[in-house]
Amino acid sequence: MSKTAKRLTRILSMVPWVIAHQGASVGDVCERFGYTERELLEDLNLVFVCGLPGYGPGDLMVAYVENDEVIVDMAEYFSRPFRLTPAEALGLLASGSALISTSQAPEVLEQAVGKLASALGIDPDEAIVVDLAGEPPLVRVLRQGVTESRVVELTYTSLGKGETRHRLVEPWSVFSTLGNWYLSGFCRTAGGERVFRVDRIQHAQLTDQSFAPPLEPPPPEVRYTPSEDDVRATIELGERARWVAEYYPVEVLSDSGSEMVIEFSAGDASVAARLLLRLGADARLVAGVETEAALQDLRTRILARYQSQ
Amino acid sequence: MKRVIERLLNLLAFLLTTGRPVSAEEIRMTVAGYDHDNDEAFRRMFERDKDLLRNMGIPLEMRPTDAWEVEFGYVVPRDEYELPDPGLTDEERAALWLSAQVVRLGGQPSGPEALLKLGGGAMSGAGEPLAADLGQSATSLAVVFQAVTDRKVLAFDYRGRARRVYPYGLLHRRGHWYLVAAEGGEVRAYRIDRGSKYSAEGSAGAFERPAGFRLRDALPSLPWQAGEEDLEAVVRFDPEVAWWARRQLAEPAIEQPDGGLEARIHVANPAAFVGWLLAFEDRAEIIGPDLLRSQLLDLVRGGSDE
Numbered sequence: 179m180s181k182t183a184k185r186l187t188r189i190l191s192m193v194p195w196v197i198a199h200q201g202a203s204v205g206d207v208c209e210r211f212g213y214t215e216r217e218l219l220e221d222l223n224l225v226f227v228c229g230l231p232g233y234g235p236g237d238l239m240v241a242y243v244e245n246d247e248v249i250v251d252m253a254e255y256f257s258r259p260f261r262l263t264p265a266e267a268l269g270l271l272a273s274g275s276a277l278i279s280t281s282q283a284p285e286v287l288e289q290a291v292g293k294l295a296s297a298l299g300i301d302p303d304e305a306i307v308v309d310l311a312g313e314p315p316l317v318r319v320l321r322q323g324v325t326e327s328r329v330v331e332l333t334y335t336s337l338g339k340g341e342t343r344h345r346l347v348e349p350w351s352v353f354s355t356l357g358n359w360y361l362s363g364f365c366r367t368a369g370g371e372r373v374f375r376v377d378r379i380q381h382a383q384l385t386d387q388s389f390a391p392p393l394e395p396p397p398p399e400v401r402y403t404p405s406e407d408d409v410r411a412t413i414e415l416g417e418r419a420r421w422v423a424e425y426y427p428v429e430v431l432s433d434s435g436s437e438m439v440i441e442f443s444a445g446d447a448s449v450a451a452r453l454l455l456r457l458g459a460d461a462r463l464v465a466g467v468e469t470e471a472a473l474q475d476l477r478t479r480i481l482a483r484y485q486s487q
Numbered sequence: 488m489k490r491v492i493e494r495l496l497n498l499l500a501f502l503l504t505t506g507r508p509v510s511a512e513e514i515r516m517t518v519a520g521y522d523h524d525n526d527e528a529f530r531r532m533f534e535r536d537k538d539l540l541r542n543m544g545i546p547l548e549m550r551p552t553d554a555w556e557v558e559f560g561y562v563v564p565r566d567e568y569e570l571p572d573p574g575l576t577d578e579e580r581a582a583l584w585l586s587a588q589v590v591r592l593g594g595q596p597s598g599p600e601a602l603l604k605l606g607g608g609a610m611s612g613a614g615e616p617l618a619a620d621l622g623q624s625a626t627s628l629a630v631v632f633q634a635v636t637d638r639k640v641l642a643f644d645y646r647g648r649a650r651r652v653y654p655y656g657l658l659h660r661r662g663h664w665y666l667v668a669a670e671g672g673e674v675r676a677y678r679i680d681r682g683s684k685y686s687a688e689g690s691a692g693a694f695e696r697p698a699g700f701r702l703r704d705a706l707p708s709l710p711w712q713a714g715e716e717d718l719e720a721v722v723r724f725d726p727e728v729a730w731w732a733r734r735q736l737a738e739p740a741i742e743q744p745d746g747g748l749e750a751r752i753h754v755a756n757p758a759a760f761v762g763w764l765l766a767f768e769d770r771a772e773i774i775g776p777d778l779l780r781s782q783l784l785d786l787v788r789g790g791s792d793e
Contacts, residue, residue, distance in 0.1 A: 187604070256499075262604060304656055304702055
């Protein structure tokens with residue numbers, strides 16, 4: 179949005195509010211619409227010289243400050259703000275109903291979404307529903323770790339070897355994207371920043387160790403952050419498997435428009451192996467010795483299980 | 488910028504109050520701030536102003552100035568311009584602002600403009616350490632959303648075919664946005680990001696949703712429940728993965744003496760089901776039907792000769 183559009187939007191929002199709240203203080207109007215006092219005066223002076231054709235004293239709007247009170251008059255045609263754009267209405271309703279679906283929302287948000295929807299003539303049950311991935315039970319304890327800056331101990335069971343492993347993690351944020359919940363933080367066990375899928379964590383426990391959270395935690399998103407000890411694989415994706423590049427944090431090495439070559443990195447070769455197995459003919463392992471071995475091992479184990487009967 | 492804003496305020500005030508469509512020439516001669524001498528300068532300035540207002544979402548419309556529809560003029564219909572008052576309290580506005588910061592659309596938190604229109608308020612606070620992103624296709628979404636709320640016919644391309652549908656609703660589930668719509672009498676779900684060239688057609692109120700329609704029920708909640716097939720899979724989960732299976736299953740499963748699980752799972756989409764089950768590696772087994780067993784085994788054997 180251009181600077182002009184932003185300024186005009188603010189004027190067309192402030193004027194109706196002041197009309198409905200005559201005599202509001204300069205401080206109140208400034209705080210409510212994010213003005214400095216000087217900016218507010220500039221905008222009022224601008225409104226003061228505008229109005230209807232004729233542009234005489236009876237045609238122009240009245241806008242000034244007197245005894246710290248903001249006065250706007252003769253502007254009946256601007257007595258309501260202008261409608262929300264579809265993107266704005268969607269943004270507010272979607273984020274509101276998303277939060278409500280996690281049962282994390284305060285009651286006041288439900289009221290707000292209800293009022294907004296009915297003012298826009300929308301029945302939320304009919305027109306828009308947002309189900310965030312049902313919040314896994316572990317999210318609560320992980321979030322507590324984030325708020326209280328306490329180290330959490332995560333327990334995993336690796337399927338291949340059947341062994342149970344533990345990690346100590348300094349939790350930075352818990353977030354949901356693309357239908358899954360994630361925990362991001364500093365993994366003390368691996369000695370680096372990591373992002374974990376919450377539904378793969380078997381147990382999570384708060385420890386009594388605290389940590390100093392980073393001053394500026396990185397944005398909560400699943401990024402491609404390979405580390406030294408990660409297993410990497412180069413994978414060619416066919417057209418039907420292109421979603422992988424959106425769904426997993428990968429580096430795109432080349433993209434012909436139909437085929438795409440990615441570098442896939444994970445702490446364990448079995449992650450790429452399971453993915454390759456599932457994609458079947460839609461993907462091909464180009465390079466990655468460890469992944470190749472893990473894939474063969476996976477095939478052998480599954481076939482053995484199905485043939486043992 | 489000051490003079491541009493003055494001119495735009497004058498133009499809007501005029502178009503909101505004339506109550507009839509006015510020609511560009513009348514605007515030029517009547518509204519303060521337009522050039523009277525140079526045709527080309529006026530034309531460029533007026534085009535820029537129209538674009539700016541329309542991009543802001545202000546309904547600047549063209550309508551015939553007479554019954555013969557020979558000449559057209561501009562008007563801003565007041566009932567379409569004005570935002571109906573939802574009657575929000577300051578606390579409710581603050582809650583909306585906070586939720587729009589925490590749950591984002593297309594990676595970006597919403598700007599303050601929408602909240603300003605709703606009456607402003609304290610727009611601060613970073614919110615809880617919870618964040619969610621509802622995906623990328625914000626532009627297509629806004630078009631679809633508008634068609635849904637206006638109940639207009641929606642046209643788009645999907646899987647190589649042009650569609651014209653009655654858009655019933657917009658639904659976000661498992662990380663994707665879906666349009667639930669009726670096409671030729673049949674209600675189905677379309678993934679928004681798999682379609683393109685979305686545009687609304689015709690006039691508002693083109694359809695009614697069927698009585699008792701509930702958007703939430705229009706799309707199954709697990710990926711393998713959305714499809715054409717009607718199968719019941721019997722699956723054995725080993726004790727080590729029972730916790731993980733139980734977390735994800737819709738149906739209750741029977742606990743086995745060894746701590747494992749046996750589940751009967753309704754499968755409408757075999758490919759999605761087999762893909763999901765492979766995440767359990769060799770710790771789960773499809774007992775039946777054979778159709779699903781062999782579909783899984785085909786995938787496992789698939790590339791082994793490469």
